[in-house]
Amino acid sequence: MSQCKSEDMEKIWMKRVRNLAGLMGMILPWVSLLGAILVAHTKGFPEDFWDLLSISETYYVTPPLVGILTTAAVVLMCYKGYSTKDHVISALAGLFGLMIVLFPCDCPAASDIVGFFQLPVKISNIIHCASAIAFFLLLSYMSLCQFTQGKDDTRNKHIKNIIFKICGIGMLASLALMVIPVEFFAKTFIVEAIALTFFGVSWLVKGEFLGLLSDEKSN
Secondary structure: OHHHHHHHHHHHHHHHHHHHHHHHHHHHHHHHHHHHHHHHOOOOOOOOOOOOOOOHHHHHOOOHHHHHHHHHHHHHHHOOOOOHHHHHHHHHHHHHHHHHHHOOOOOOOOOOEEOOOOEEHHHHHHHHHHHHHHHHHHHHHHHHHHOOOOOOOOHHHHHHHHHHHHHHHHHHHHHHHHHOOOOOOOHHHHHHHHHHHHHHHHHHHHOOHHHOOOHHHOO
16 A cells, blocks of 8 residues: 555656646746846847847846756756656756756857856857757657657547657757758747747646646546
């Protein structure tokens, strides 16, 4: 009986962790944007700040990126999943998420020396971009390959697997769109927001947010 209770509590805990990670991913772009807009009323920004807007750029003017992404990174590093592979992949994703914060990007608002380690901005930017790519590649892999594991023998599980695949492909497509030489207003922010939305949806569905698509309720 106690073992069953322990297993049930572990399942509940894992669902909460997934939901927390998913929610933070979905709100990060918009809280960061709101923070930047609020600060813009009291602080002068470089002329091309908004044209080149990215979530990473808001690091220099408002704290949500640091607070939310650091928390999400820690949550990912603590996520155990159902296997060692789950834990390793999510822990690596969390580590790269933390590196995105520790090594800020290069942008009009940046100084010559930036970040926790006070590196030249060009070097910090290389680490930042590589970490962001690795972060989304790992999250895409989790959605496509890890979340879809298990028997696809219920209607809800089948629907969830479709959503996981769409989200994984969506994150990969967002990365591809980032490098396509087509420019438009706030391109980086829009692409990042789309990728984080796919990430958030994937983890919320995996966490059966508000009981949605719960396998326990399917027939």
